[in-house]
Amino acid sequence: MVTKTEETELNQLENQVENGGGGVWEYLCLVRKLKVRRSELVLKHGLSILNDPGKRSSLGPDEWTLYEQVAIAAMDCQSLGAAQNCIKVLQKKFPESKRVGKLEALLLEAKGMWEEAEKAYSILLEDNPLDQVIHKRKVAMAKAQGKPSLAIEHLNKYLEVFMADHDAWRELAEIYVSLQMYKQAAFCYEELILSQPTLPLYHLAYAEVLYTIGGQENLIAARKYYASTIDLTGGKSTRALFGICLCGSAIAQLSKGRNKEDKDMAAPELQSLAATALEKEYKQKAPAKLNLLSSALRSLKL
């Protein structure tokens, strides 16, 4: 995760670079370090450095890292000619290199030649069966080809070995949600919450999956997780506020006629407070829609 200071620094450098000031090399290094995806800018400015032989030689050995970065950015922007050129230069300098081999396979993938890319990745995997990047590329290919079940299979195999990789868990959860396999998605989100319990994003996602699965117990749990999201974000998450109101009304509907047990003991006023907070926020940010909100909330309370 990128911290706030790093984010401000990145934005500052970006503005500087876009408006013609210097600092292009620092910007590219920061992008590389933080692993953010700014492919257009990287491509534009990276190419401007690489095409200028004076600036290029001043980089020294970092020149090759820049070639790699620009190649990947070019593939992201689908300018495959530029990518091909960069890779050719790297191939000349480092023949028989696994890192360049990865780039070549990536280029095949970008061109859409799936079988060749698959073959290339398998060869690379034979040399190094524990390369995380290549495994992830295979998953990405399966996803790009529109075969989510294949992607799930690859991801599960990957996670059997590398089970502490929370990015992989997140990807798996999103694929499950897209396939409406909510129970499995809930499991993945639980893994994510375990690894980073203070990140409200995961609580919110878990709550939404629980709400979608439905059922009394899940709704109660969902409400609790929406509450924890509110707590972790200081009340700023509109989605969580809505979630609480919806959960409350869904629970009330389910238990109509049944005895109202202790489910409201923990926080009886949560729902009304959430509604008030929502109204306040809408008044501030979108006053035109306030009427809509009020009528929706009123219909929920039935």
Add this chain to the structure above:
Amino acid sequence: MAEDLVLDTAIRDWVLIPLSVVMVLIGILRYFVSKLMRSSPSPDAKIVKEGQVIIRARNLKAGANFIPLRSFRTRRLYFSNEENGLLHVPKGQGTNPQAQMFSDPNMAMDMMKKNLSMIIPQTLTFAWVNFFFSGFVAAKIPFPLTQRFRSMLQNGIDLSTVDVSYVSSRSWYFLNLFGLRGLFSLILGDENAIDDTQRMMQMGGFGFDASKSLGAEKDGLDIIQHDWALPRFEQRAESVLRKLVK
């Protein structure tokens, strides 16, 4: 004797400073040599998996109170199940790091290389110091010491009446040996600041003793009492919203 000896400044110029410079240079040389000789480690799939299992088990321990009871129990069972739980190591099978080291030629080569690159420069430098720089007082330590240190610090000096604070160049060598780590981390970048002291400490417990850590994690998991924290969160959310709405 309590009187102060006046040491020749030539000692400082020709002993202390050259000795430090030589040790720094040897350290840098050793760093580059080790970089050249370093064979890329080919991690074993089993070891990687065990490492990751441990991380996941630790996460489970740390975040146990954030997930519902049923999920926690399922996961705990998955880990510590008697038949095929991930953390369960049957008694006879725990990989013995010693045996593994001797049977795995790669690891043995690695250890030998590391040891050699440490021992040889040390021995050579020590011999050089003894040969050239012995038999005179090299420096004065600013704080007083007891008589017990005499044999250690004043090895070349055969006068028993000299104050223990006056030490020979051998002790300057040892001082440099332990003290240059900070300098190396400045020059060579933080990752390569391991010097001899750390390597010596590492020599004691080598190998990733997986079976013990797995067993430890399993015990840790078994002790945990699950206390679902989410209801408390509901109350906290309530108070947060109350403050927000005021």
